[in-house]
Amino acid sequence: MRFIYPYVSKREGKSMLVHFPDVPGAITQVDPGEDFDELVSDCLVTALGGYVARRLPPPRPSASGTHSTIALDILTSAKLALAMALSDSGMSNVNLAEHMGVNEKIIRRLLDLDHVSRIDRLESALAYFNLQLELSIRPKLPDNQNVYRAQQ
Numbered sequence: 549m550r551f552i553y554p555y556v557s558k559r560e561g562k563s564m565l566v567h568f569p570d571v572p573g574a575i576t577q578v579d580p581g582e583d584f585d586e587l588v589s590d591c592l593v594t595a596l597g598g599y600v601a602r603r604l605p606p607p608r609p610s611a612s613g614t615h616s617t618i619a620l621d622i623l624t625s626a627k628l629a630l631a632m633a634l635s636d637s638g639m640s641n642v643n644l645a646e647h648m649g650v651n652e653k654i655i656r657r658l659l660d661l662d663h664v665s666r667i668d669r670l671e672s673a674l675a676y677f678n679l680q681l682e683l684s685i686r687p688k689l690p691d692n693q694n695v696y697r698a699q700q
Contacts, residue, residue, distance in 0.1 A: 554615035
């Protein structure tokens with residue numbers, strides 16, 4: 549699964565209003581001079597983190613179509629994949645911790661999008677659900693920030 553979420557942006561005066569159709573509640577405003585990519589990404593991660601914290605299945609990204617997109621970093625993507633696997637299986641944090649031979653607090657941290665977790669622990673947790681973490685390297689697409697600045 550690729551954690552690349554489409555978003556829709558609309559000019560509101562001098563600002564841009566941005567929302568994510570796949571993630572209800574993920575909406576933000578970016579004013580001129582602000583870091584567009586950082587604010588939009590933070591909005592998305594905060595909204596997704598709310599789903600995980602409430603033990604709700606995080607929304608999966610849809611095909612981008614013609615929309616602009618935000619790609620989540622590898623650590624956040626791995627954490628969301630784990631949250632989705634847990635939700636799909638109906639397994640509790642405690643059960644996963646027992647299977648992995650770790651304290652349940654470790655599982656809570658693996659699911660906390662703000663916590664910097666060890667990638668090897670995430671790989672182990674994902675492997676329990678028969679999932680494999682892969683890293684893909686490709687040329688970076690043009691910054692949305694530059695597109696926004698050009699529109700000002």
